[in-house]
Amino acid sequence: MAISVFELFKIGIGPSSSHTVGPMVAARRFLLELPCPLAQVDRVVVDLFGSLAMTGEGHGTDIAVLLGLAGMQPATVAVEAIAPLLASIREHHSLKLNGEHEIRFNEANDLIFNKGASLPLHPNGMTCSAFDADGNPLMRKSYFSIGGGFVLAEDEFADAENSGFDAPYDFQSARELLAMGKRDGKSIAEMAMENEQVLKPRQDVIDGVYQIWKVMDACIQRGCSTRGLLPGSLKVKRRAAEMHDDLQERLENGVPDALAVMDWVSLFALAVNEENAAGGKVVTAPTNGAAGVIPAVLAYYVKFVHTPDMGGLKHQVVTYLLTSAAIGMLFKRNASISAAEVGCQGEIGVACSMAAAGLTALMGGTNEQIENAAEIGMEHNLGLTCDPIGGLVQIPCIERNTMGAIKAINASRLALRGDGSHRVSLDSVIETMFQTGIDMQAKYKETAEGGLAINAVNVVEC
Secondary structure (H helix, E strand, C coil): CECCHHHHCEEEECCCHHHHHHHHHHHHHHHHCCCCCHHHCCEEEEEEEHHHHHCHHHHCHHHHHHHHHCCCCCCCCCHHHHHHHHHHHHHHCEEEECCCEEEECCHHHHEEECCCCCCCCCCEEEEEEEECCCCCEEEEEEEEEEECCEEEECCCHHHHHHCCECCCCCCCCHHHHHHHHHHHCCCHHHHHHHHHCCCCCHHHHHHHHHHHHHHHHHHHHHHCCCCCECCCCCCCECCHHHHHHHHHHHHHCCCCCCCHHHHHHHHHHHHHHHHHHCCCEEEECCCCCCCCHHHHHHHHHHHHHCCHHHCCHHHHHHHHHHHHHHHHHHHHHHCCCCHHHHCHHHCHHHHHHHHHHHHHHHCCCCHHHHHHHHHHHHHCCCCCCECCHHHCCCCCHHHHHHHHHHHHHHHHHHHHCCCCCCCCCHHHHHHHHHHHHHHCCHHHECCCCCCHHHHHHHCCCC
């Protein structure tokens, strides 16, 4: 069964696809699945477990649950409306379920962070319970935010591998993908496009994928013009706007700098992930914590590589994102894109691999070179931990996106200098990444109990 590009690239809000987007989706879904009218509900209790409990406050999980219960959806919620809604809920200790039925809601009693406890199916678990006016249970159900904004209910795990849709190119591995392309003489992007056309007309796919880029690009532009401090206890200063002004001035004045392009790539990634950290509108690519890598590499291509004689930019953007998505689907299917499950190698590492593949396609690479670029991109992110300081998606997360973008470009250039043949296959690297994640201690997987999250706060700043 195939996964759609529009499932992998979701429009949502920051700071986390697994801790913000997923819980928002799950909370709203719980209300829609109730076996009774909302008017019968007198109380709702949400219990958070695992990583959602350990770093949920820093990742905005409490906010996401409230928004989901209020009927908000990640792709359509107006960012400017969030603060007033939260203030009203917290001041009056009440909220309107799905925007329709008002109940009493006290966060201290009704939104519970069960730190140190986990549900068995996945580290990102939450249990929602609804009761009537007499305290009788109406429904109790657990949901799991498995990364990238994907959500599974407890009864869906057994059949999760069979979810998706029937498609002409239903590849389960990179080896199969390459074989299909060789058999039919098609690029990875062309095969991905034919799969998407099962769900919607070709032009709708093109327009939809290009709209994803427009949201990404708008995020870059906002990040490059917004100043101030990011929310949270760390008081991190936003750097992208100042960096943009300096680079733009140097560019206009012709100041020589052989490595200036690297600074621009870093800028694009910084801009996106500062917006993400601020709770802005971003595209999960394939997650929010790694949302800057894929847009940064595409912005690099648009600004510094593309020329009119290369063909329409819209076509190039679609090729890049479809190719990237095809690689992301392999990681989603055969490993994980959840840092709570496999560490940051499943987020920055996967994004780097996807971006390397997409850029290689734009530069005229063969399917074999694309697969090689994707393999290089992940191979040199193996073992990457997720240890956010203060439980916030800021340090080292924001800068880590710049490194992922630079690595992706390097991986693409290395692959393009070869003929596509190499010793370690992408499938082997994906399996290695997953096994490494399984072996990784829990304190390095988005719990803020190890690594930089613990050691950095003990270092005396001079």
